[in-house]
Amino acid sequence: MNGLTTNRHWLTLLTVFIAGLLVGLFVLGWGLFPVKWTNANxxxxxxxxxxxxxxxxxxxxxxxxxxxxxxxxxxxxxxxxxxxxxxxxxxxxxxxxxxxxxxxxxxxxxxxxxxxxxxxxxxxxxxASPAQGSIESNSSLITLLVLLLGVAIIGAGLGLLAWWIVSRRRPTPVLEANLPPEEPLPVMDMRPATPLAYDAVDETDDDFTDDFVDDAGEEIGAYPQAAPAANAATGYRPAPPPPGSDIPIPPTAAPSPPAARSEPQPAGSILVPGKKLAEFEATYHRGDTDYDEAFVVEGDAGAGYRGECGMGIAAALDRESTQATALEVWLFDKSDIRTVTTVLASQYAQQTPALQARLADKGDNLLAALNQVFTIEAKTLILEGEITDFAYHVGDGVEPNSVFERVAIHLTVYAVEA
CATH class of the missing domain: 1.10.1240 (Methyltransferase, Methionine Synthase (B12-binding Domains); Chain A, domain 1)
Incomplete structure (x- = not known):
């Protein structure tokens, strides 16, 4: 996912190759299968x-x-x-x-x-003639060279096997530059409209209004008595008194906030979290220059490998520094073609245009904070992350809120059901 991770993979490959070569030469060549000389001159x-x-x-x-x-x-x-x-x-x-x-x-x-x-x-x-002795000597030398060549081939094979295993643990992200942008699904607002409050209509007989009565003796145009306006949760304000009047203006109560209501889910979405598959804990500490944690997601019994998830360094403070100012949490679904990533940036990275440009193509960009909850959706997997421990580094002449001292994230992976 970044330069530090790539360097770490090459270092691992070189270390495994050298270890395989030494094991093949000393343990196999000299220990278990040493050279035995027979018919010496x-x-x-x-x-x-x-x-x-x-x-x-x-x-x-x-x-x-x-x-x-x-x-x-x-x-x-x-x-x-x-x-x-x-x-x-x-x-x-x-x-x-x-x-x-x-x-x-x-x-x-x-x-x-x-x-x-x-x-x-x-x-x-x-x-034995001198020529025959020379042939026997050359044969012994050829046997030794063939043995050393076989040991080198075994070591190279072990190194390639280790490289293959390491490359499988971290899938290569697919560039999404040529993919069309995803359009959000239309959301239908099903919330009921706020009821309107009407002033009460006085239908009593007075000098100004007469009720109409039909042939049966029923009043025509009479309205039912409405609830007092003071009890309605609206911004109703009484009319001011006429000019020159000594009647004080009554105080107006602030309208009460509308009751909280849950937002409806998008009408076109049919994917909802299903069964919980796995839970992991990923923790970063300042100074871990090669930090890169990966976890394998297994399915139910018999389902086997479903994908992987993990966390690594998305960006350092600058080109000379190895201190992380942004982390990336990623989810790989084996049935999908993409590795979906969410970047957790520091406050300094959020406010620095150069860092924002570097992080723009990595994925969703969120400000890291304690108890921050986020989700990453793939084709058949959903990752829910929660920052359980968080602290910035203070000192060493760095900008405030720019370098992570530690970040701990609880990762939960769910299966997606249609």
Missing amino acids: LRDLREGALNNYLSAVADSFAANGDLGLAQTRLNEWKPDEAGVLLDRLAARYQAENRGRQAQTVQALVAAIRAAPAAAPTKQVTPT
């Missing part, structure tokens, strides 16, 4: 395992004297490289006072250096 062995292998080859040579078999078992190294490794192992055994094992290794070194380069072997064992 002798060159890839760590030092302790390599020394054990060389010592086992030396012990085998000392037992059977088969130099060809020993050379086959050391064919991943050149004779000079194998001699260096064996000399290093013999020196280590000497330092550790393991003389017998040192002599065994030295005997194997001497035999390898004294033997010709291509010594016959009793047992032919297929060995």
